[in-house]
Amino acid sequence: MKNSLNWDSSEWMESVQLWTNQNLSKYGLEPIGNLQKVSGWALGQIFKQNTNDGFYFFKATAFLPLFSNESKLCSKLSELVPEYVPETICSSSDKQWMISKDFGGGLPEYADKSLWAKAFQRLANLQQQSIKHINELIISGCLRRQITDIPKQLNEILNDSNITQYLPDEFRLKKEELVFKVKQSIEELENFNIPSTIVHGDLHIENIAQINDDFLFFDWSDACISHPFIDGTYIFRMPESEDKETIVKAYLSQWSDLADFETLQKAWNTAELICYAHQAISYASMKKTLTNEQMKDLEQAFLNAFNRILPE
Incomplete structure (x- = not known):
């Protein structure tokens, strides 16, 4: 580096x-x-x-x-x-x-889930605000990572022995199936016509600060211009619960000018596999760029990112 x-x-x-x-x-x-x-x-x-x-x-x-x-x-x-x-x-x-x-730092991992709901509602507002600034953001160093590029990128990764040697054999055996399913999900998600926005890329509660009743978002190294629901990765991974439902509803409620809630819920569910593929591609890029020593703290996250795209 x-x-x-x-x-x-x-x-x-x-x-x-x-x-x-x-x-x-x-x-x-x-x-x-x-x-x-x-x-x-x-x-x-x-x-x-x-x-x-x-x-x-x-x-x-x-x-x-x-x-x-x-x-x-x-x-x-x-x-x-x-x-x-x-x-x-x-x-x-x-x-x-x-x-x-100084902005006081991020919220703790154990923060009440009600804060997640308020924070993700505010995230949706930020994403919508960003739509009118897309070109400025790209000029200012924000990468454009279209979800339509994911199948090709994922296919290249799953045919790269420098990456697959660190993955379970299942990835080699099921690579065509994995790429096909991701491609299918992307085509379905594209039909909802949700505009590209800024995406944080690593949005968990510890990258969110609370200032009175408002929230600030920081640690933007993984940021890009892409489908807004890519930022749902950590929410998708939560166990099913009323808290999770509340967070998703709070976030999707801010997109009501695009579609009714049921339609937005379908789009959200469709985005899950795409979120995981997007993140797996990010970790594969790190794996190819960083030394083994530098990757030590990231190895488990690398494996987890790929394992999430495997069919259950």
């Missing part, structure tokens, strides 16, 4: 500190002490910097083929839809570095 190989070096850390200090000073902010590491792995590094006006967060994102340019995209989102995302005060698209104002 272009920037992660030296993330542990003192030279990289010095350059990050210098860049952070210089950019904070442009806004009249005085750093107090040095950057403190919050988290880091092969996909990105996050630090926080104390200042005379509280904490600001620095993030470096890996350059990966199916990653959007997060720094550039977040700057644009902060400009176009500031009520939905943390404020990005500065960024470097060449380095994929950015500094954001």
